[in-house]
Amino acid sequence: MAFLYHRHLLLLLLHLLLLLLTPAHVAASGGVTFQAILEEARGSNGLAMVLGLRRALHEIPELMFREFRTSAMVQETLASLGIPFQPNFAGTTGVVATIGTGAEPIVALRADMDALPIMEETDVPFKSRHPGKMHACGHDAHTAMLLAAARILQERARAGTLAGTVRLIFQPAEEGGAGGKRMVDGGALRGVSAAFALHVSPKIPAGYVGSRPGMLLAGSGRFNATVWGKGGHAAMPQFTADPILAAAHVVSSLQAIVSRETDPFASRVVSVTQFHGGSADNVIPDTVTLRGTYRATTKEGLADLERRIADIIDAQARVFGCRGSVDYGMMDTVQAAAADDTDTGAAASDGGASGGAASGDAGVSESSAAAEAAEAGGFCSSTGGGTAEGTCSASSTGSTGSSSSSSSSSSSGHIESSAAEVPPLSEPPAEPLADPLGYDWPPTRIPAYPPTVNDVSMHALGRDVVQKLLGSSAYLEVDPWMAGEDFSFYQEAVPGAMFFLGVGASGENKSGDNNTSSSSSSSSSPPLHSPVFTINEDALPIGVALHVGFVEGFFLEKRAQA
Template identity: 40%
Template sequence: MDFFKRVSLLLFIVSILFDSTSGSSVLLERAQELEFTDWMIGIRRRLHENPELGYEEFETSKLIRKELDSMGIEYKHPFAVTGIVGFIGTGKAPFVGLRADMDALPIQESVEWEHKSKVPGKMHACGHDAHVTMLLGAAKILQERKSEIQGTVVLIFQPAEEGGGGAKRMIDEGAVQNIDAIFGFHITGAFPVGTVASRPGPIMAGSGFFEAVITGKGGHAAIPQHTIDPIIAASNVVVSLQHLISREADPLDSQVLTVAKFQGGGAFNVIPDSVTIGGTFRAFSKESFMQLRQRIEEVIVRQASVQRCNATVDFLSYTHPFSPPTTNNPFLHTHFQKVASDIVGPANVIEVQPVMGSEDFAFFSDAVPATHYYFVGMRTDSDGHSTSVHSPFFTINEAALSYGAALHASLALNYLSEFGVNLSNTVNVDAAYDEL
């Protein structure tokens, strides 16, 4: 494609992005109808009462498939053990994806209410029950407007987001084949209900985990000269690891390294043979992430050897795959701003700073030409300070469900109407994204 054609295509796409969206506010009105909200609340509470961990979401998957069946939506199952991929529209290109994660956490719920988790030691403490509900809500809206869909909406219900690499397994098994763009979301108490938040470019960090075993020679605590103390070695390792951020990382390149696990010994007067430490590391660029990974291993092994100990490092890549940074396509972000402004008003579309939390939604960026991730606010004035996710006291403001359902549906519907008709018949979609 020559220079002038490229410029013309780019200007054409930009002009499309600045056209008015088609009836997005009407979708919110539908999602806020009493019968609709009661239906969503009922689904969310059933999910909350029966939380399931990653790759164990069998009843969750069954509930989702039952709802899709009742709506007459076709789907394929299973992907990645329990995952589901549904289809609404023509079954032809272009394809746009909407994703929700399904898994719960190994946390004992401490909130006393009628629909408290019925499974000891398991809880939807991150809002994935709300995410599934909102995607089902979006599916219902889209199915009601099936005749308007100019292409295909792909509904992705994904297992094992919480460290299990569910997104990667879904991709490996073909769940996002032919998808041109994909949207993901997360509920948050950081912003009021009725607001949504995102940003172009990096929005969440890449993350990895590590575990190290530092081995010495145990013995009686009263005669330490006859031992090689792994606790002293591990303590020095922890301190040295902190220097990787404070002394080696560029202060303008945000990185985090946290040792959150330190296990060794079981008696007051016995030096153990070994100590296990573990933690997580985060960065916003792949280069910084891989450099940090390399230095973690070097520091642990070499610092342990200074104390006459041996060390082995495991980055848990099989059970906890590295998650790349979550980065939003700038053109999809412009699309998000327009659609969201039509639903909640421009003043309620917030631009956020990047956060060091991670999301395995990031895996989709390697498999789909364009990705976008955003937050749905749920805080009320009476909430005071919001409870963080992964807390046994985490709660959901169910008034936010209708906003997530309407926005997810509208992002897909408007994407297909704006990009589908104008590009699919004249320009190869992949080529268009190459140009962007």
Template identity: 55%
Template sequence: MGFLIWVCLFLSLQAKPSLSDSALFSNELNEIPKYFLNQTQKSDVFDWMVSIRRKLHENPELGFEEFETSRVIREELDKLGIRYKYPVAITGILGFIGTGKPPFVALRADMDALPIQELVEWEHKSKVPGKMHACGHDAHVAMLLGAARILQEHKNKIKGTVVLVFQPGEEGYMGAKKMIEAGALENVEAIFALHVNSELPVGQVSCRAGPLLAGSGFFQAVINGKGGHAAIPHHSVDPILAASNVIVSLQHIVSREADPLDSQVVTVGKFQGGGAFNVIPDSVTIGGTFRALLKSSFVRLRQRIEEVITSQAAVQRCTATVDFFDNEKVNPPTINDEKLHEFFSRVAADMLGSSNVKEAMPLTGSEDFAFYQEYPKTSDDSIRRGLKALGANFRPKRQHR
């Protein structure tokens, strides 16, 4: 029912000509969710969405390779009579429903799969070796198409324009940045996204104001020493020992320097060096990720990681260089707008009942929806508000590698 949440949110927003607080919180709009909940109790809508989701699940595509996925989406938009722009950022699509005039509100779904082998044996298992929709983006696309179908059926009720953002390359490819550069947020005043969450029972949603997902970055360090025979280590400068001390010291940043209530993560997941049992190598490469829910903490983590790596390497008579992949692999924290969160909660409660609308806990996972929230805005601070929520989906037996 995630798609229905967005239908009601959008029609509620557009029942007024602007995104003023009075429009966001008008009591006269509380019947809209109930109306559309009744309207969408149709097997043809649900079965249609399931068929799309399964088709996409069987044919997963990685970031910026979503040509077949994009074709399926465009085919459905054509059937629904929804105008769209393609290509946007290689495989992305922008759909438009409504008057073509302000206010513009965007609904976003990511499209790409992951380089993972699906092991579950079921009828709609991935047909592509080494690729799988393990993060639910197939469901996101199906839900946004479901929202598009219902919105299109009621387009005459829309006072404004809904922008359907089908985004490629979320999984580490910074697809949101590419979509923004291609004009996805032109005139857009608010943007919403929903991510499936198998931890929630079916029929529940969760969200929170403020930080929801962590900012994330990656680092790689090359620690240089002097190679030699393992039997005479005093003639060498051991980069393996230096790298080991670096890794231990990196863990002290969070445990000894960070406020325990300010969630931060530093994890080293890569250690490469040496090729023989009895040889000290010239260099070692380590790499990992760092994450924080607050921007200030994220910036400080990066600074301290570089300081710790270079300093600890020097203690062991080594040198080190650190690469943070600035232009490729950094996601800011996802920080939800407070007023949109309150509005979302009210609409969701009207639809699902207040007991089924949960306060989400912050997560140290990350995603590039944050770029939409940070996009440069006009002098009006209400422009480009953003909100990401979590919604229940089926509880799969997830087996993959």
């Protein structure tokens, strides 16, 4: 009896010692070591992968719904990791992949892939090789971080430690094309219980992450107005109905919606960004066109703005003997023209400029196999020795874009620039992608983006992950921002949360103000959509770890609720 007593006492002491030696974040996390996640993301393999992918993607920016090479790189990387995926999702360049058994719970991670019609003016060695197109909003980083996170999550799934299913969504056309709505309408969130997304922010320094519960970003839409008059000689305006004068009054009157009709505590913005009319100095034109955006913090506010914008355009035009009308959601003509100008031959011919192979027959056959699988409704997988019905395979050669790239750290702790291998790139299809949902191609009418509203519980979960990974002070509560984001379409379908990943230089604004630097240390990082926009690459592994952490945190919460 004494022996058994001492044995139990010894076991109890050993158990207490084990608890004392176990870090608090492990004991409280069901065995999930969040610090280990960060260490793995920062390890040499993880760092080389995310850095190589981001730089390779940065060189080949593509505009909305034309992300052919970007999508090919995503597919090749997923195939090399043995992750099944569905290409050409919802008749677009989008890719949806699945990690795990497919059983619930299912959590979604989203990254956008498109670039902007901006001429890059940076001097980085991996700058854009597509003139007039640039990753000036960090979508190259978003895609690279999610692919690098996929590697870690796939390893956990193979080890049997992933307690659910992860849906990876690589979407096209966030920059005004409502690609997120296309993905949601196509079923990307079928069976999903929650969704998370990251967006880089140069106003937040690397090592910090910002967000807020509730309304994070405003809803936004676009308008295209026309004022018709009666043209004539500039010396005889009395015989004309001047559309320029009428349109000028439209511009000033639209601002009365904000200054005189909107509750000061309910933010709204109306901006006229284009004004076109006439082609000669001495001729009053027949028509003037106006384009712009409108923003509000609620869907009701967006609807009210649409009503009042139409009222003002019609009324002000009639005051001056003209008539006016407005269309909403028309695709940006600059984006549309640039998207059609794919310059496929030139881009394909220099595909190996950074050390990768140029595209060839293998890339075309892979693209064809992917299209066949998409038509069959199947997923693509690199597993197995051949191509099974409803699946396709892709070569993994060079697919990560990082196998031969190297990186090192400077004395300041920042990653030095180095050339990254660009994988083989598949040619875009000669004809538009098949669209089972009946969308037009190219899209011409884009719906307004709803406000981006973080679910309170998903935001709290994500904030907890940030603090476990980086420390309690690394989370910043940011102010709402009047920019728009089509992750809002995901949040209308399932509970979701978006977080801003700091990519500014160290020691810069940490005030939580995502619009301006209000701290004593003013931010010098170029803003989003700037031709000299850059990111602090030290933040890339943090973004990778956050994706993995969101998944593990969500599964832990589900287990606790069971």
